Amino acid sequence: MDRWMMPSMNTALDPFPNGWYVLAESKDLAANTHMARTWMGREVIMWRDQDGDVLVADAFCPHLGAHLGPEAGGLLKDNKLVCPFHGFEYAHSGQCVKVAQGAVPGAIKLHTYPAHEINGLICAYYDRTGKAPEWSVPEVPESDFTHRAFVKRRIRAHPQMTSENSVDWSHLLYLHGYDNLEQRADTEIDGPFLNAYYAFNRSMLTPVLNRFRFRFRFEVDISVWGLGISIVNVHAPEIGLKARQWVFATPSDGEYMDYWMGAHVFSAPRLGGLHWLPQGFILPRLSKLFAQELSTEVSFDEKVWSRMAFQPNPRLCQTDRDIFRYRRYCEQFYPDNESCQPSA
């Protein structure tokens, strides 16, 4: 499917906006291993060589097209990737260094994508025309991600539509049932980076977190880094909770995407004595619970996303000023396409 389209839609949204997308957590790709993924409508491999560097490349051998992933028989030998069909060997640069017989034609090279390992994640950059990235994924201050937890789902949605939630504050009231919502500062847009600031009251959905049945005030700072990666800094001052949520929308086949919902709790809430427990014990468990909480919350959105039709000319109302600005922000990720923008 070349363009993301609902059966009832009379318009379409390019399913693969330019930008950085998360392929894996760094810890899931050991040195001297490789794995295959469907990413941005193509098959790719990720390969960490014996020095620890990561390569992301098209999975099909430039010779006759064998798949180079481990399931197809592609293997790593002496820091080379060996095709299972005729044994061509590729260096970590992607360059073919050995063919069946004779000299290696210089043109035999894997098609590679810019890859960047940051914040404990393997990210790759997609550009429809193959241009190099002009921005990179920012680094967060913490360096230890061992207790960050993710829930991953394959969902039928488009990353522009899911990220739009970051500025769609009226859905926080109606769909998610928050109240006393306040926009703490104007939404900021700086190139591919968008920041939104809210405060609201909400209770927890996960039974074990909601056993106190309290409704607390949360302050959130949302950072959107292109359409594939968002983080949300969460602070609930009354109870001392501090956490960071991670949300990744990685298109796979043009209709579905891999959607990651993560949480990393830094400071346990002062509830039921939780904060008295050893941090090393409680923070990983709370991170898992908060990732589950985020996933439960997103299941409400998912029910809508998976059936909605993209409106290129939405009829906006007074509360939707930031949606208009968001749609303008999105234009940069489709530089060569007509798209997606509301009329004023």
Ligand code: FES
């Ligand atoms: S298809 Fe890969 S070496 Fe022939």
Ligand SMILES: [Fe+2]
């Ligand atoms: Fe939402």
